[in-house]
Amino acid sequence: MASQKVLVPYNFTDHDGKALDFVIQRFANNESIEITLFNAYVPVPKIELRDSPIMEKISQNLAFLQQKIHAQEAEIRQARQKLLQNGFSKEQVHYIFRAIKKDVAQDIIDLAIDSGFDVVVLNRNPGKITRFFTRSVSNIVINNLKEIEVDVVT
Amino acid sequence: MAVKDKIDLDIFKLVFEVITKSDNVQTMSNQLTQILVGGLGIMGATIFILNPELEELEILASSGLSINYINKGPVLVDKSIKLAQNREPVIINDITTGDRLQYPEKAEAEGIRAIVSLPITQRGKIVGALRLYHSAVWNISETDIDYLQVLAQNIGIALMYFRLANALRDVKETVNDIHAVWL
Numbered sequence: 001m002a003s004q005k006v007l008v009p010y011n012f013t014d015h016d017g018k019a020l021d022f023v024i025q026r027f028a029n030n031e032s033i034e035i036t037l038f039n040a041y042v043p044v045p046k047i048e049l050r051d052s053p054i055m056e057k058i059s060q061n062l063a064f065l066q067q068k069i070h071a072q073e074a075e076i077r078q079a080r081q082k083l084l085q086n087g088f089s090k091e092q093v094h095y096i097f098r099a100i101k102k103d104v105a106q107d108i109i110d111l112a113i114d115s116g117f118d119v120v121v122l123n124r125n126p127g128k129i130t131r132f133f134t135r136s137v138s139n140i141v142i143n144n145l146k147e148i149e150v151d152v153v154t
Numbered sequence: 155m156a157v158k159d160k161i162d163l164d165i166f167k168l169v170f171e172v173i174t175k176s177d178n179v180q181t182m183s184n185q186l187t188q189i190l191v192g193g194l195g196i197m198g199a200t201i202f203i204l205n206p207e208l209e210e211l212e213i214l215a216s217s218g219l220s221i222n223y224i225n226k227g228p229v230l231v232d233k234s235i236k237l238a239q240n241r242e243p244v245i246i247n248d249i250t251t252g253d254r255l256q257y258p259e260k261a262e263a264e265g266i267r268a269i270v271s272l273p274i275t276q277r278g279k280i281v282g283a284l285r286l287y288h289s290a291v292w293n294i295s296e297t298d299i300d301y302l303q304v305l306a307q308n309i310g311i312a313l314m315y316f317r318l319a320n321a322l323r324d325v326k327e328t329v330n331d332i333h334a335v336w337l
Contacts, residue, residue: 013225042181042188045172045185050164058168058189059192062189065188065191065192065217072221100181127207129203129206129207132320133214135323135324
C-alpha cells in the first residue's frame with residue numbers, strides 16, 4: 001500500500017522531462033511511493049452535420065484528428081517507461097490520459113483533491129509569454145492546493 | 155488551372171462559433187486549429203504568440219503535427235519564415251524550392267510540403283502568427299488568404315479579450331485575499 005501518492009502533470013515538453021527527472025531523483029527506489037502521470041487534452045469540437053456534405057467531410061477529418069490525439073497516449077506511456085527504467089515498479093506508476101473537463105489547472109486541482117494525492121510535481125517556465133493568455137498553471141495550482149505539497153521544478 | 159478555394163462560409167461559421175463559445179483560451183485556440191485542419195483538409199495548424207523579449211514565437215496551440223516537430227526548438231521571429239519580417243502573409247507553396255524556413259530538414263521529415271503564415275495583430279502591432287501546414291504543394295487562393303487574414307485579426311481580438319479577462323481575474327483573486335481587518 002502506497003503511503004504517498006504523487007501526481008505529475010505531463011505535457012510532453014522539455015520542462016516536463018525535467019519534472020520527470022526530479023521525480024526519479026527524489027522518489028526512485030522508494031516502494032511506498034505511487035506515481036500518476038497526468039495529461040489532459042482538448043478534444044475536437046462536436047459539429048452539427050446540418051445535412052451538408054462539407055460538414056460531413058469536416059466531421060470525418062476531425063474524427064481522424066481525434067485518433068491522432070489518442071496516439072499521443074504513446075508518449076505518456078514512454079514517460080511511464082522512463083520511470084520504470086529508473087527505480088519504479090509497474091505497480092507504482094500509472095497514468096491518466098483524458099479530455100479536459102474544465103481547464104488544465106482546475107483539472108489538476110480537482111484530481112489532486114478528489115483522488116487524495118499527497119504531492120503534486122509541476123514544472124514552470126517563468127519567461128513564457130503565453131501565461132498572460134492562459135494564466136500560469138503552476139500559480140493557480142499552488143494558490144488552490146493549500147493542504148497538498150506542490151513541488152515546482154524550474 | 156483555376157485555384158480552388160478551400161474555405162467557404164460554412165467553415166468560417168464553424169470557426170467563429172469556436173471563438174465566441176469558448177470560455178478559455180486553451181479550448182478556443184486548440185479547437186480553432188482543429189477546425190482549420192479538419193475544414194481545410196490540411197496537415198496541421200499552429201497558433202503562436204510573440205515573445206518580444208526573446209524574439210521567439212511560442213506555441214499557444216497546435217493540431218495535426220507530431221510532438222517531435224512541435225518541440226523542434228525555438229522559433230525565432232526573423233528566421234522562422236524569412237520574409238517581410240512576418241508582417242504580411244507568407245506563402246510557401248513548396249518548401250523544397252526555397253530557403254525561407256528555419257528548420258527545413260525537420261519540416262521535410264514531418265512530411266510538410268507547404269506552409270502559409272499569417273500575422274496576428276493587435277492595434278497594428280504583431281502579437282503572434284497563425285500557421286497552416288499542408289502535406290502537398292499548395293497554391294492557396296486569394297479568397298482563402300482573405301478569409302484567413304480576417305480570422306487572424308479576430309484571433310488577435312479574442313486574445314486581447316482573454317488577456318484582459320485574466321488580468322481582471324487576478325485582480326479579483328487579490329482583492330478576495332484581503333482580510334476584512336484591512337478594509
